[in-house]
Amino acid sequence: MIRPRPLKKGDTVGLISVSGAVPPEKVQPAIASIERLGLKVVAGETCYAHQGYFAGTATLRAADVHRMFRDPTINGIFCMRGGYGATKILPQLDFDMIRAHPKVFAGYSDVTALHIAFNQLCGFITYHTPMPSTEFIKQEMDAYTWQSFKQHMMTEEAIHLENPVSQPMTTLVAGCATGQLVGGNLTLVAASLGTPYDIDTKGKILFLEDIDENSQRIDRMFTQLKLAGKFDEAAGILLGAWTNCGEHSVLQTIFREMLVSLNKPIIADIACGHCLPTMSLPLGATIVMDADHRRIIAFNDKETGT
Template sequence: MIKPKALKKGDTIGLVAPASYALKKDINKSINFLKGLGFKVKLANNIYSKYYCFAGEDDDRARGINTMFKDKEVDAIFCIRGGYGVHRILEKIDYEMIKQNPKIFMGYSDITALHIAINNNSNLITFHGPMTVSDMKDGLDDFSFKSLEEILITGKDEMEIINPKDEKIKMLSKGKSSGILTGGNLALLTGTIGTPYEIYTEDKILFIEDIGEYTFKVDRMLRQIKLAGKLDGLKGVILGDFNNCIKEDEGDQSLMEVFEEMLSPLDIPIVYNIKSGHCTPNITLPLGAKIEIDANNLKLKIIEQVISHE
């Protein structure tokens, strides 16, 4: 996998809006936050646009991604928010051009579909992490910033993925393994199945998170993934934050009961309560990088350098 160049103060961060629109005042607040950290900011042309629920028409949103990767002045690309819209532009992205112009690309939620497509088609490590309007407009909490900094700026050869001190990593299934990290939002990665942009999971460690889905829907999505063969050959599973994923009816399975029934029989290392996803703090994870999962000792470790210091 291609490793993008490390981020440093004074670099230019390109802001893109490939999904839903955001309010201008919130975009501007997030710009000021980044500038306050010592970065320059460049905006995609559609950044303030609104077309139905989207940040501009499909062609404009795709052009924003392509332009920022091609722009030699831009050192890293941050998404302003998720929402909905990325699936509508996947076939409009120039993946070969991205491969020739690798740089940090970060976001989560609806951005999952772009992570998978870029990992697969551009062979580039991308980053599941905070977005500017969603997470930075009022400042970024210290833990999330430190996680982002260690991954995107410091970039050691090996580093442990740690939870906030008051949130314990927990084990669903014992074991120890290593593999390439893939995944993101469960609903979005499920939506890639059967398309040219579907997720590849064999010999990989699958990370999933979600928000606001009833537990029966989580069950249905996991069963779709299973029926599509995407649980076969996994090396491990990391369960991120499942914010407000509750029972619709008292008779429904709990979230943990769904996970236990669907995932425990895989007989691979599985950990849960990793604070990455629609949550605060929000851990930054390198998708496409090799990591180690040690469920026995409740440890996660990145075991290769994920950015380039050249």
């Protein structure tokens, strides 16, 4: 896997929305939040476009992705928000062109669809991170979340993926595993099954999180992944935040029933997802997970993009 060159102060970031329309009042605060990191900003057309609940047509959203990857003056690409719609642009994307221009690409939630595609079809690491028009402009955006984000965006060192001190991870199944980190939002991961962009979990560490899905729907999607063999093929599993997804005890019962019998390392209660504080994750990077001691280390691949 190629690791795109980390960002540095003075670099230029392209802002786009591959999914939902950005509320007009959030565009300038989002731009300002990136500029405070010492980065320059180029806002794509999708930051201002509206077509129903989308940030413009699928054609426009795909064109914005292409523009940012093609432009040699753009060093990284941040998705402004999630919502719905990223899967609809996949058939229009030029993956050969994108593969030839690996760059820092960041976002989460609905952006999971692009993470899976870029990791598998383009061969470079992408970043599961909070986003400019949602978390970045919130007053409660905390030091832990900012630090985790900047570590992944602007450093080449191996990173210990640690929860805030007050939020310990838990061990669901003991053991150790090494593999590429894949996954993201459960709904989007499940939606990839049976498509040309079907997530590959063989020998990999699968991360999952979600928001606003009741326990029955979580159960159904976990069952879908289990029947598809995605849990059996994985080397290990990481479970993040389940925001507004029902009672914690009910979810834990689902996780135990679905996963414990696999007898592979599983760490739960990772502070990552639709929550604050939240850590950032390097999807596609090689990680080592030690469920016995609840330790996770992400390593940077040696091959680096230009």
